[in-house]
Amino acid sequence: MILKKIGVLVLVLISILSSAQHRKNLYIPDIQGYQTLKCDFHIHTVFSDGDVWPTVRVEEAWLEGLDAIAISDHIEYTPHSADINADFNRSYEIAQPVAESLGVLLIKAAEITRNMPPGHLNTLFIKNANLLERENYMDALVEAKEQGAFIFWNHPGWEEQQPDTTLWWDEHTELFNKGMLHGIEVVNHFSYYPEALGWANEKGLAVLCNSDVHTPVNMVYDLVGSHRPMTLVFAKQKSMESLKEALFAKRTVAYIGNKLYGSSQYMQPLFFNSIKIVGLPVQLQNRKVASVMIKNISDIDYELELVQPPVGFECAENVVLKAHHSTRIELTGNSDEVANMEELLVYYTVKNITTAPGENLVVTLKIHNK
Amino acid sequence: MILKKIGVLVLVLISILSSAQHRKNLYIPDIQGYQTLKCDFHIHTVFSDGDVWPTVRVEEAWLEGLDAIAISDHIEYTPHSADINADFNRSYEIAQPVAESLGVLLIKAAEITRNMPPGHLNTLFIKNANLLERENYMDALVEAKEQGAFIFWNHPGWEEQQPDTTLWWDEHTELFNKGMLHGIEVVNHFSYYPEALGWANEKGLAVLCNSDVHTPVNMVYDLVGSHRPMTLVFAKQKSMESLKEALFAKRTVAYIGNKLYGSSQYMQPLFFNSIKIVGLPVQLQNRKVASVMIKNISDIDYELELVQPPVGFECAENVVLKAHHSTRIELTGNSDEVANMEELLVYYTVKNITTAPGENLVVTLKIHNK
Amino acid sequence: MILKKIGVLVLVLISILSSAQHRKNLYIPDIQGYQTLKCDFHIHTVFSDGDVWPTVRVEEAWLEGLDAIAISDHIEYTPHSADINADFNRSYEIAQPVAESLGVLLIKAAEITRNMPPGHLNTLFIKNANLLERENYMDALVEAKEQGAFIFWNHPGWEEQQPDTTLWWDEHTELFNKGMLHGIEVVNHFSYYPEALGWANEKGLAVLCNSDVHTPVNMVYDLVGSHRPMTLVFAKQKSMESLKEALFAKRTVAYIGNKLYGSSQYMQPLFFNSIKIVGLPVQLQNRKVASVMIKNISDIDYELELVQPPVGFECAENVVLKAHHSTRIELTGNSDEVANMEELLVYYTVKNITTAPGENLVVTLKIHNK
């Protein structure tokens, strides 16, 4: 039997080495002295209704370049219980050593899974998930709060629970008033809920964007060509403590596909730290064409649209600042004064950054002229 | 609670729809009146030492275009048994309804997992895996045989068991003589065992090529750019019965990356059914250049190398018939007789098709000349 | 000097071999006994305002899998004339031997380049381009007609010539009535002109879709991930004569990106020859779920949307039949009669196939039920 055990050990070591060797670099800039942590706070395993062993969740996150995840298995819904016999802390316990070894921050979490209202709520940074199994949802959330949890409302507009409208219920007001609702999923899987972004802005809730993944991640999001939905958290450093502080301080934005949702307070520096204007000064003159190059060092394509015609010159109405490329923008002088301007100002909306329902980030490119 | 159950039902339906919608077409030609089934007969789940729920194995196979799989969880090695409490038939039972619904042939199987000799052996088409749990490996294999199993030796040169050499033991001779060894893995995961190909040819064992996957498939084999190792089985039709008949008849070859291993009896038609020579007749003359186009409609790049200079003309020494492309080959006449030849003959070895250790398939291209 | 000439010869031979070896297979089905030729009839070289030598146009077409091209250098616009001193037949003469050798049909052509009206017109199958250099455009077109030309109107809605509207002028009526206008570009480069599709349907003009490429093709259309705009021509065989007959018979449709424009007469068989329904009969019953698989063997993703709810069952409202994949569609019985139906009928519009301005192809999937 000793031989067999050695075999086992070897198998496990090989598995870690072969499946988790190359971690993708994500190029999302840090801002304002904060480190931008790439996170997914809503993930399932076989210990509730997911399809993979908990360690896979850590390995996937590591491979994809994520900094932190929460495994949030359902408390009230465990369809594999005929075969899997474990308490609600178990998926965390299994995944934690691999997280430790790979340097991924693994948050202890659980999903409280109820009919609407209040629907599904994730509790992060809990200490004992078993204590959240309560008849009454309010008792469960009080317990979570006492454990110091960061609590957020999942997929508020999920069509199974709110098929026609996305409503905020009195129960959510009560939770919010009692300090038991700190964030809301503005994006879950492939769905964006504009109402949720409005409430986040209005009430000061943290904006969350999570995968809610049940299958292997790559079955849904291709590692090469796309990325899973992520919550970007602006933390003082990469540590559990800093992450928690940042979440309670609501320093987050949503990142899905090529779209970003959240406050312009974070979007402005995220945009400007992604780009660099080169080829200055342009020395534009009337009836002449000059050009400027905007180098984008991030993974995000920024889709710009002119807000209003610039003064003294013309430039492209629509520009895409393609990720990891430098984009050339031509400027054509249309007045004599342009030669004397210190700076040329161009006002663009960034169509892939939404700061409020129906509103896009507006940025001002200041182009050094002479 | 009824509401909750409905929620559950909906969750499950959504999961099947969203994760298994587009199945990749594999372009591997049928041969000689047989249908070419794409199969993987060595796969693990959380019910032994794998990382995914059994249903994932079926969904992955469906997405990748496979026709048949065997989930072959270990009998003697179940490291998740502290959490998972189930008998050895359970992974099959869970996966079978999804296989039924997606049209994937799911073979009931198990891996007998012993020290060398005889090492690890997969038993396919068994009826009750629980009866294979025996102190003595021979008892287990006798039981498998009585259940009608197709039995093959896994990763015969696995470095954990045969670090320096790949040896055939007396125990394997005994199994073979007793009709309890029908095939051998010539390829397991990324490893090719030339000795195993030699034994397969010599003793008439079926050539097997399997993934032995433990993690989600896409964590190892990228869906887009590569494919998992497959055993190609030439079956009378796509049914469990035909598959079994074909395996016992040893009508198989190994397919990994762009390489194929197995008998020229199957490789010849596989090659010639993949290509079509167009642009005929070429009407080649001395000191003239003519060209022929070879259209490859398969997923396989064929890498050709000239065996000997052709008679009457010259042509490229190395040619790759790229998958899903048509390749142009130039012929240059170097004798007056060439104009009178009915057919131009070119002898190529196919470097990515191995028919015996160190031997490649040789094909004769017959180019209609006049 | 002899040595130098040999050096030259060698250079040229190497160049053809290395740059034109693997031709992409395009998977666009043939229809109704016709061969579907993939064509581009609007292409420039350095002999007018293009950027490449004529031979490159043939090599690019060959690599991309095109069957026929027309090099249509401008008659009235030759900005490189300070350096290039040649008549209007020259680009054809240079390219023709390479076309011959690679088996690409090269149509002798020219672009008559005038202000609006009548704008730019391409003349195909001409005999002598030099005779088209005339002060008056009508004289040039009369000459082209006498040479047997197929004449079509290029980019009718080009913003440089018709910035605000896309108008049909009296001059076009005159040309049409005189038999000097046989086709119209419904797509030029990246632009689709709905008015042109309307006129083509109304007046019986051939639908054309061309690249109008000036730079190397790959600088605009990536060989791997996309394809240049193509006119699909349904010809009796791949020959210059058949191509000409098919064009005058107006058997064409436009193919750009994943979109197709043209008559449902050709779109219906194109769609149905691209797919194969498998897994029949489905044997659907009330309150049961059955599924059907639609295998798409073409390069085109078909984007389906339900026209109306089917009778007796429900099925997905939106389905993409992904290229080179098999797509699974679930059917849910909602009446007792469904079990007795011989065929289940599903009416879908194909959103990426436009048959008239604002109108999509409608197809009826007939699913064998029992």
Added chain:
Amino acid sequence: MILKKIGVLVLVLISILSSAQHRKNLYIPDIQGYQTLKCDFHIHTVFSDGDVWPTVRVEEAWLEGLDAIAISDHIEYTPHSADINADFNRSYEIAQPVAESLGVLLIKAAEITRNMPPGHLNTLFIKNANLLERENYMDALVEAKEQGAFIFWNHPGWEEQQPDTTLWWDEHTELFNKGMLHGIEVVNHFSYYPEALGWANEKGLAVLCNSDVHTPVNMVYDLVGSHRPMTLVFAKQKSMESLKEALFAKRTVAYIGNKLYGSSQYMQPLFFNSIKIVGLPVQLQNRKVASVMIKNISDIDYELELVQPPVGFECAENVVLKAHHSTRIELTGNSDEVANMEELLVYYTVKNITTAPGENLVVTLKIHNK
């Protein structure tokens, strides 16, 4: 006719905007206070035996992220001269305004094209290419030298000129001694000449790596998945003057595919500026496993192989530091002393960096331990 001219102007402006908008960022680090310029010094156009108009060469270079190119049309070989009537400075004159506008450094150059010896030589930074057309090659090179040219030997082992061996001739010694040979192509197109690397090291010649491209670049090198061969030049800044200074100072290395050739003096900082070791200190102990992460921010995959077993611990024999990924390396303590080591030292050869024929760069990874 004024209208037509306006049309022309518009056509040209559109062409620049549409074909040259997104320039790829190349991630090759700067070193030692120098800027790493990405260059190709051997390129042809229709003005000698190339296939594209000179402006295309600048646009291609810009799109691919190159900093500098030399268009080096042949003096003695102009196969398009029946159609193109221009002097040897013409391709430069045509390309220069586009280079100016796009910010690409365009070097005036020409290729002196002779039988062996001395074969083909490129002359960069010349003032008047017409003066290089001389009966005697020595006269041409003297003229080039007087114009201040940087002169290098092209494809020294080209099989057309040196089919069996790559020899250094007396004529090259003469040129070298007279200060008329400053560099040598160690790589031309897809060919690497080890002898040339030896001579470069021995005699202090600049290492060159050029495409010698005749067709459109993307017909040979796919923009997305690969890059053309480049000479990396370590210049004080991006200017013509600095580039020239750096070339004469021989601060160059060759970069083709994933391989680099050149002096370890530049390779050492190139390697170490590409990577960052994170997760320190590792605090390794006997019989324990610790891990270190190496983040590679460059486009280059570094392929490492252990030179000798480390002292006090074991680590992976073969490691690939994948471009734009972070690679995890496990260290296993095998002595008690390891816990007391300040630094753990690992000696790797970098198999894709060649510093002399048959010799690879050796790097020492210093891993902070406690």
